[in-house]
């Protein structure tokens with residue numbers, strides 16, 4: 001039965017697929033893989049290939065994403081499911097008919113035992129054989145619906161992953177969040193699809209049964225159908241009567257749903273070997289650029305009445321009941337007297353301090369710039385890259401933004417000059433800008449910068465404000481939390497957090513537009 005199911009459901013690759021399935025049944029591929037693994041380390045290409053229609057390329061061909069088309073999702077579902085669903089529905093119909101045939105065959109079989117019956121001798125054998133075959137077909141009902149569930153899962157996963165991936169590959173403004181499909185709808189796609197398809201299967205099954213019964217008993221066939229409808233209505237009414245779940249229950253449902261959604265997504269990527277496609281560096285780069293197009297994945301900071309302590313034992317809070325939120329594109333300036341807890345607030349956001357009270361959420365990758373940055377005994381370039389891949393264009397952009405171009409020109413080997421303990425000495429200002437460049441190169445979602453301008457002179461300060469920190473700079477669109485002991489940055493911030501004895505007063509404001517100073521030769525310190 002399984003082989004029959006595979007044969008009718010698979011496309012032109014069915015024979016190859018069946019061979020693979022046969023090998024799988026005998027564990028031939030696993031044994032070969034183990035033997036290969038004993039000889040040398042395994043690579044991704046050593047793992048056996050999936051059948052063609054399960055491959056990502058096949059799914060991409062079937063699925064054409066178009067946000068302008070209102071029925072695109074329905075169309076995608078139909079395109080992805082109709083081919084395997086038709087034979088499955090036909091088989092479901094066959095099982096329903098076998099149900100009826102079973103009753104009829106039993107009737108014939110019993111009548112053969114009647115001494116007065118004038119049926120020929122082989123009639124009973126045929127009825128018994130028919131009964132056996134009908135019972136076998138009926139017993140396959142569960143496998144057919146399981147097969148349907150697998151098909152639904154595959155189609156739903158493919159659509160979900162494409163809905164997530166495709167907007168990342170686009171440069172235009174067709175955002176994921178702008179589709180007509182809500183995130184909740186996408187998360188529950190599999191459930192909706194399986195409800196819709198089982199409804200279709202039920203209708204098909206009912207029709208088949210009704211047709212067969214009508215053929216045998218005429219309009220009396222309507223009685224079981226009517227009773228099924230009455231039972232369904234009664235069940236629906238009963239569920240409405242007692243099924244009002246509490247808000248807590250529904251919130252738990254949403255939470256559970258989201259967590260299992262994440263697990264299912266990971267499983268699907270692994271199961272269908274789609275990692276390679278997701279590891280495409282171009283896609284990752286685009287995902288980084290378009291990150292703000294995904295509103296529910298956007299990096300955020302949200303502290304609600306949160307207290308933090310340095311000392312896990314005494315739990316004396318250094319920050320008391322801080323409430324603070326920051327969204328992408330916001331610059332938050334943190335100010336206060338020395339020792340008021342500015343650095344502690346930044347480290348709390350980085351997750352370094354223990355939260356003793358309240359709630360807190362920080363979503364997104366964080367780049368942290370400490371007050372006294374550490375410089376490696378290595379080249380200037382290595383100090384900026386910090387183990388990351390060299391991107392000449394980005395590197396040059398960052399060097400200019402951090403006002404390091406002139407310094408680099410004066411060093412004997414430019415960016416390959418060795419600096420640090422045994423290299424040339426660099427000033428405090430150069431050290432600060434080098435560390436800032438390293439922070440920028442990390443390309444994080446959230447930038448947590450502890451007094452980045454404290455060691456640089458007024459000219460350089462203006463340059464960095466304009467080219468890096470403010471809305472005109474490289475970090476525009478990012479969450480920026482910056483501590484400062486001077487007033488330079490405050491007018492340009494979206495929020496000003498004033499700390500006093502660990503308590504935070506948060507003031508929202510409309511940031512002033514930065515007026516760039518006329519270009520001058522940058523002095524370095």
Ligand SMILES: Nc1ncnc2c1ncn2[C@@H]1O[C@H](COP(=O)(O)OP(=O)(O)OP(=O)(O)O)[C@@H](O)[C@H]1O
Nearest residue numbers: 310318336337338339340341342343344345371485
């Ligand atoms: N690593 C640490 N371990 C224990 N306590 C610390 C630590 N760092 C800071 N503190 C304490 O936390 C409190 C706030 O210090 P924090 O460095 O956050 O202040 P600040 O406002 O950043 O000061 P400054 O402007 O001088 O940098 C101080 O009482 C300090 O002693």
